[in-house]
Amino acid sequence: MRCCDELGAVSDESGRLTRTFHSPAMRRANRLVGSWMRAAGLEVREDAAFNLLGRWPGTRRAAKTLLLGSHLDTVRDAGKYDGPLGVLVALAAVKHLKERGVTLPFHVEIAGFSDEEGVRYQTTYLGSRALAGTLTRADLSRVGGNGIERARRPRGEFLAYAEVHIEQGPVLEQRSLPVGVVNTIAGQSRLRVEFRGEAGHAGTTPMHLRHDALCGAAELALAAERCGVLATVGKLSVEPGASNVIPGCVELTLDVRHQRDARRCAAVRALQTKARDIARRRGLRLTWTTVQETDAVSCDPKLSRLFARCVAARGHEVLTLPSGAGHDAAALSAVCPVAMLFVRCKGGISHNPAESVKTADVAVAIGVLADFIQSLASRHG
Numbered sequence: 001m002r003c004c005d006e007l008g009a010v011s012d013e014s015g016r017l018t019r020t021f022h023s024p025a026m027r028r029a030n031r032l033v034g035s036w037m038r039a040a041g042l043e044v045r046e047d048a049a050f051n052l053l054g055r056w057p058g059t060r061r062a063a064k065t066l067l068l069g070s071h072l073d074t075v076r077d078a079g080k081y082d083g084p085l086g087v088l089v090a091l092a093a094v095k096h097l098k099e100r101g102v103t104l105p106f107h108v109e110i111a112g113f114s115d116e117e118g119v120r121y122q123t124t125y126l127g128s129r130a131l132a133g134t135l136t137r138a139d140l141s142r143v144g145g146n147g148i149e150r151a152r153r154p155r156g157e158f159l160a161y162a163e164v165h166i167e168q169g170p171v172l173e174q175r176s177l178p179v180g181v182v183n184t185i186a187g188q189s190r191l192r193v194e195f196r197g198e199a200g201h202a203g204t205t206p207m208h209l210r211h212d213a214l215c216g217a218a219e220l221a222l223a224a225e226r227c228g229v230l231a232t233v234g235k236l237s238v239e240p241g242a243s244n245v246i247p248g249c250v251e252l253t254l255d256v257r258h259q260r261d262a263r264r265c266a267a268v269r270a271l272q273t274k275a276r277d278i279a280r281r282r283g284l285r286l287t288w289t290t291v292q293e294t295d296a297v298s299c300d301p302k303l304s305r306l307f308a309r310c311v312a313a314r315g316h317e318v319l320t321l322p323s324g325a326g327h328d329a330a331a332l333s334a335v336c337p338v339a340m341l342f343v344r345c346k347g348g349i350s351h352n353p354a355e356s357v358k359t360a361d362v363a364v365a366i367g368v369l370a371d372f373i374q375s376l377a378s379r380h381g
Contacts, residue, residue, distance in 0.1 A: 001359050003088050007032060007072075008080030016077040016353065021115035021126060021143075022050050029072050033087060033112050040095040042110065049130035049151035052087075052112035056094055058104045064159035065107040066376065067336070068094070068369070071116035071127065071328055079355020085343065086164040087112045089362065093370040104377045106159050113328050122190065122253070123292050127151075128331035158336035159380070160303055162372060163329045164365050165340060166357060170348030171321055178361035179368060181307045182340035184322040185330045186230075187261045187296035189268050191254040193220065193275060194287040199240055199248030211283045214238055214247035221252070223274045229267045230257040230324060259322050261296050297330045300337035307339055310371040314364060325350075341365060341372075 010032060011017045012025040019025045030052045034044045037054035044054050052072065055065075070086025090110045097104075115126035121142040129135050133152035140149060172180050197211030217236060224231035235253040254271065258264040272288055279286035308318045321342065329338040343365045346356035 001362065003036060004080050004084060007084050007088075013076075017074055017080060018076045018078065018119075019072065019074045020117075020120040021073060023120075026050065026073060026114065030112065033072065033091075036088075036091060037110065040091060041098055042094070047131070047151040049127050049148040050114040051127045051131060051151060052114075054091070054110040056098065056104075056108040058107045060105050063106040063380075065109050065157055066104075066159045066373065067109050067111060067161040067332065068163070069111035069113065069328070070163050070165055071113040073113070073115050073117050073119070073127075075117050075119055075351050077353060079350060079352055081166050081345065081355045081357050082168065082350050083116060083165070084112075085166055085357065085362070089164045089343075089365050089369060092366045093373065096366065096370050097373060102374065102377075104373070105380050106377070108373065111328075116326075116328050118190070118292075122192070124188075124190070124294065124326055125328060125331035128328035132331050132335045134331065134334050153335075155335060158332070160300070160336055160376070161329060161332040161338045162303065162307075162369065163327055163338070163340045164369055165323075165327060165342060166345040166350060166355065167321075167342040167348065168323075168325045168345065168350035172319070172342060172344035173346065173348060175317075175319055177317055177319055178344055178358070178364040179311055179316065180319040180321050180342040180344075181304050181311065182323050182342055183299055183304060183320045184259050185297040185299070185327055185340070186257045186259050186322065186324045187264050187294055188255065188257040188326055189264060189293050190291040191256070191268070192251065192289040192291050193217070193254055194249065194251045194289075195220075195275075195279060195282075196249045196285040196287070197247070197283065200246040202244045202246055205246060210246055212246050213250040213284055216278045216282045216284045217250040217252050219278050220254075220271070220275050224254060224256075224271060227256075227267045227271055229263055231255065231267065231271070257324055257326075259296050259324075264296075294326060294330055297333045297338070299329070299339050303337055303339035306375055307341055307368065307372055310368045310375060311341075313371065314367055316364065341368060
């Protein structure tokens, strides 16, 4: 918990927590967490995608690698547990096992991924998809071709990926449970929408003759609110941006999510149809761009059952629940089985400085993850 506090002070902005891909604060965060990894006896390196990696070699040189971790980047004005908690829980669990003299038949690697939130380039899982080797040409063009594709790891290298993360929702708190086992990660669509109308004088242009791009964008935002799935307009850019000028152009982001891909895709199509209707009625030009689409991911049933047994063995009720948020586990599912453990967070609040977890709940998560690693080892011994 002290490490979370110390890491939470590493930011690119004064007075609030913000760490984005390859920013000065992200580099400082990697150095700080890397020092903790070295102190725990891990072999530490940073790959071409700026993912921080700490390795604990197993007893068999040709064995596969169990990958643990989460992300070290943040949203703007973030809380200090979304992402980093999973990296530090993994480090604490590994340190605990090493101090007890435990040996494993597989290698363990802890990853602090460089870009899960997608703040800088508006594309999620940049770090974990680089490691998985699933980046597209469009992704690479966004980051300026800095060679991050070299972070790709060989297919078949990973035994599994397990991630601990705050729930970012209220279910565990409502059930008075410290942890829960994730069964599904929602799919998501990220879109960029532009309405282009005509700027004009706010005092001389009659209302019925206006082509107000902001009103069109506002209408779409309200339609998103009513579309039947989780949909968010998170960013608006208004031009020319003066108090006495009718907005001539507005660009907005649209985030659409659901556990069922068919529902999500249907909602996106309906919203695009609505946007076209808005543009036609208001005399606006519409540009609709799909920035990224990520399919829903089912966590591996065997690994999830193993997590559940470890939770039950520590005397806690087992609750399985879906994740509406995206996670690096979704990207890693392309190359290996994945599993996730949620930790209760106060009020379900996340992406907010008010993020809060209980020390006792974090202790449970560390113990469950350590048990999970050992149980997996017994199966591969």
